[in-house]
Amino acid sequence: MAVIDAYENLQIVRGTVEADGTKKPGAKWGYKVTKTGTGEYTITFNNDFSETPSVVSTLDGDDWKLLDNAHVTGATIERVTVRTGNSNGEPADRPFHFIAMG
Structure with missing residues (x-):
């Protein structure tokens, strides 16, 4: 049986962002x-990843339909864009959580 080295030295940044682009109390560091447009948010990391x-990202709260969405695009070592939308697939401002790990 092969032994797999499953340990990594990871940097983790996490947070919750309000629909208006402000940070929600809690994990606010790093x-x-x-907010760069309707339903579009750029998260810039204080320390670049190696x-x-x-x-990953998901909507925050209970007021959304299952078709409302949050998705990640354009991840780099410096930043990531999260786009949120309504149940019709149109860009819409939504609060969301995210976790970046690497």
């Missing part, structure tokens, strides 16, 4: 957020 991180 990043800046800029390689492109894995990033």
